[in-house]
Amino acid sequence: MTSYLLRLECSHCRRPHDPGTRQTVCQGCGSALRSVYDLERLRLDHPSPPWHERPPGLWRYEELLPLDHPSEAVRLGETESPILPLTPPEARPSLTVLMKDDGVLPTGSFKARGMALAVSRARALGLRSLYVPSAGNAGVALSAYGVRAGLRVHVYLPDSTPASVGRRCEEFGADVTAVPGTIADAGRVARAREPSESFDVSTLREPYRWQGKKTMGLELFDQFRRERLPSAILYPTGGGTGLVGLWSAFEELRSLGWLSDPLPRLIAVQPEQCAPVVRALERRAEEVTPWPEPRTVAPGLRVPSPFSSRAILGAIRASGGGGVTVSDDEILRAQADLRRHQGISVCPEGAATWAALPRLLERGQLRPDETVLLYNTGSGLLYGE
Numbered sequence: 001m002t003s004y005l006l007r008l009e010c011s012h013c014r015r016p017h018d019p020g021t022r023q024t025v026c027q028g029c030g031s032a033l034r035s036v037y038d039l040e041r042l043r044l045d046h047p048s049p050p051w052h053e054r055p056p057g058l059w060r061y062e063e064l065l066p067l068d069h070p071s072e073a074v075r076l077g078e079t080e081s082p083i084l085p086l087t088p089p090e091a092r093p094s095l096t097v098l099m100k101d102d103g104v105l106p107t108g109s110f111k112a113r114g115m116a117l118a119v120s121r122a123r124a125l126g127l128r129s130l131y132v133p134s135a136g137n138a139g140v141a142l143s144a145y146g147v148r149a150g151l152r153v154h155v156y157l158p159d160s161t162p163a164s165v166g167r168r169c170e171e172f173g174a175d176v177t178a179v180p181g182t183i184a185d186a187g188r189v190a191r192a193r194e195p196s197e198s199f200d201v202s203t204l205r206e207p208y209r210w211q212g213k214k215t216m217g218l219e220l221f222d223q224f225r226r227e228r229l230p231s232a233i234l235y236p237t238g239g240g241t242g243l244v245g246l247w248s249a250f251e252e253l254r255s256l257g258w259l260s261d262p263l264p265r266l267i268a269v270q271p272e273q274c275a276p277v278v279r280a281l282e283r284r285a286e287e288v289t290p291w292p293e294p295r296t297v298a299p300g301l302r303v304p305s306p307f308s309s310r311a312i313l314g315a316i317r318a319s320g321g322g323g324v325t326v327s328d329d330e331i332l333r334a335q336a337d338l339r340r341h342q343g344i345s346v347c348p349e350g351a352a353t354w355a356a357l358p359r360l361l362e363r364g365q366l367r368p369d370e371t372v373l374l375y376n377t378g379s380g381l382l383y384g385e
């Protein structure tokens, strides 16, 4: 056994749960379950990271992943995603801007990381049928990994999702249902309709997508192994798993003594007309208040009420980070700008991070001499056809 997983534990009340059986959320308080590893033993066994000789990509972090054995992994060629230097915005030549581009991952987005882990564990636990409410990318990723693992998949999409996304899921053999409203409505309909043996793989309602997202942080650590990590990471925030994933990677690496302070500040970027996380940060709230009429050109950020928002807000605050909003016009301009001037085709969600730079500098949330990493969560091609 290569994993150092000890147990699942509630991220709020800390009640333990058995990872050897099907688990969803905490049976006591309904919060998300985090994976707890035997970091003490891992640290004794390996004074430094043991993975450098292994092939790049998310499976190399097997000690910090929840699989009982590497042969459990459902694979589609998960490679290490590149970090591309960007020319900084005009008049800010001293800023170092980097972009981590998860658009190269299987099915074109970072959702591959979480779904690879969720589907691998689901198959190992003997589940046969999975479903997910999705803004698009998660549905496509689940469809591909699900069919690869021989499992039935049903994807529930808000009816505003471009038709190309539903077709892509169907091409992978998934059933697709369009639901009027937002991803929250799609989730409600899915949970009401699906039979009890079908398993809900929604963001943070399933424990292992979080672990897959954690590989974003492990991979960054790996890629910056000879240098200091960037001082800030701008992350397009919808359901928030990415942020909690990044932060748990940094915390585990710090506990292992492999990474020392200062850790990067996590900055949530949200659209002006759907910014529940940024608003909760401004109000110093412990949880988000659902956003009444969410609207944005970035489908993955149209999440009015992220589940387990305490964990998201906790990660941002623990990092010393913050939040910022951008308008839809700014997102679209940023997307065109990245294509035309830097040769990179990013999804609107990823473009939001580029759009956020001027505002963060103006407000002093970023200093003009920092190294900042923009997280591009997906390729620009998915919504294009």
Ligand SMILES: Cc1ncc(COP(=O)(O)O)c(C=O)c1O
Residues within 6 Å of the ligand: 109, 135, 136, 137, 138, 203, 236, 237, 238, 239, 240, 241, 242, 243, 299, 300, 301, 347, 349, 350, 377, 378
């Ligand atoms: C391309 C893209 N970026 C960002 C997000 C939001 O990610 P998270 O749930 O980690 O906040 C999504 C979610 O659907 C997405 O599809």
Ligand SMILES: [Zn+2]
Residues within 6 Å of the ligand: 010, 011, 012, 013, 014, 015, 026, 027, 028, 029, 030, 031
């Ligand atoms: Zn609990």
